[in-house]
Amino acid sequence: MNAYGLMAVFDNPADAMHAAEKVRDAGYTKWDVHTPFPVHGMDAAMGLPNSKVGWFTFCGGAIGYTTGMTMIWWMNAYDYKIVIGGKPMMSPFFSFPVSYELTILLASFGSLIGMFLLNRLPRLHHPLLKNRKFCAGASHDKFIVVIETADPKFNTEETRKLLASAGSKHIELVED
């Protein structure tokens, strides 16, 4: 049986935040903090850069806008010309609202798809979900730091010492 990672349980957000700072400063890369609610300042404590989802949103929006404009031009001004209210065949004004709606639609699709891709979702199973302590705590009243064995800096003894020095009362090896 392979070990997935080392899990350290904390009782309050402040302890988990200080632990996260220690883990960050120790140079770990494959690790995460699981809390029952969003903790302000955790991104900085974990040293997380900005999410890349914004780029997916931007690309989705840009594609939506150009699709809308091209579609309206092709339908109204090229493929089947119809004069409506004496207006020009193609104008950025009347085609804007529809293109704008498509911008919003595809931008939100972009965000959703980007979120799924970056989180490597969907997946059917995660080793942590098999751990009773994790399942009972992470969504209730515990703040859990997990460092994966796949981390290049991972060393069972050293990592355990680091988490213990951060003040965790319960540290265990989670199996895959």
Place this chain on the structure above:
Amino acid sequence: MSTHALSFLSGLRARWVAVIALAFAATLLGANLTAADAHKTETKAEAVHADHGGAACTSCCAAAPSWQKQFGYAYLTAYMFCLSFCLGALFLVLLNHLFDAQWMLPIRRFLEHIACLLCPTMAVLWIPIGALAPHIFPWMGPELQANPDHALHAKYPLFTTQAFYIVSGLLFVIWYVVTNGLRNASLAQDKDGAAVHTRTMRKYAAAGIFCFAFSLTGAAIYWMKALSHQFFSTMYGVVYFAGSVWVTVITTYWLLLYFKNRGDLRDVTREVTFHDCGKLFFAFTVFYAYIHFSQYFLIWNAAIPEETFWYVAREKGSWWWVGQITIFGHFWFPFLLLLPIHRKLNFQVMTTLTGWAWLCHYLDLQFNIGPVLYPDGLHFGFYDVLSLGFLISVLVFMFTRDFNAHPPYPQRDPRVAEAMGVYVDPASTKAAH
């Protein structure tokens, strides 16, 4: 006090001034270049003006406008520019109480002072507009007063000289009551820390937001839209509102930075305060574009001559380029620039953008006011410099006097600890007092 006022100005960055000066120079150059172009098509333009048939055109097509007109338009533009900040500040203070917002606490006190400039300061500064109104507003001129046209007749009880002065006076009364009510309660709370003042401010805000909406629309219609009294637009007030809050929010960002560096707001200002301010500016960048586009879109789609003439006049000469600055400079440039999160926290970018926003908002107001007197293009002359310089100096002086006389942020607001990013147990808070 005057030395304080000057030290306030010394905080302006050289880059900030340079950007404004360069942009103004470029605009003036553009105006001169296109003015030559406009002369060629002068005859064509006159024909278009004849189509409008309005007596308004007899004034603007005359050889040279009188000094009262030139000064009146320059002063009105500068006045509406300064009014934007006062009304924008009032809106942000109202917003603070309506949403019980914690993040706005550091900026609330100086916004209260700016809002309080509405009355009496701005009321006194309005006197030249009141005095020159018959020269500024074509509908108040002798020809139209003697023979009212259809548009004036249709808007009868509102567009009379008496109504103009009564409503204008009423606006200042409303502003006086709302702004001073809010500031007095806020200052009283500094002394005794009683919760009752927070409730008072909430009541003022709940009623004040309606008063604000009506009074701002009234000001935009009577003092700006009335320049073309034949024009219809239900969105006119909102466009002025969106532009005003837009420029106020970025100025708030700059003031926050300035007062933080000076030390007044060091204790309460955090990175998140700047980030929130930047986000609000970004939101209003989009909101302004949405609102102004909607106004243009509705008028373009309906294609009714009573409405389209307003935009037709603004596509002549260098006004075309001023309109392009509104599209690309007022919206696209800040929109694309501020999309990444880190730019909203970059003080150099945001400081430079403050100057840019001032320029864009001023040109937006020129776009609204100027074409009535100068159909051939943008004019920026001695009277404009004089009016802007005078009004801004008076407001900065009055603001600095108020700001220095009181604590720089609400001292005993229930949310002050939260705004500082400190957690205080309810029990220990009681013990501390």
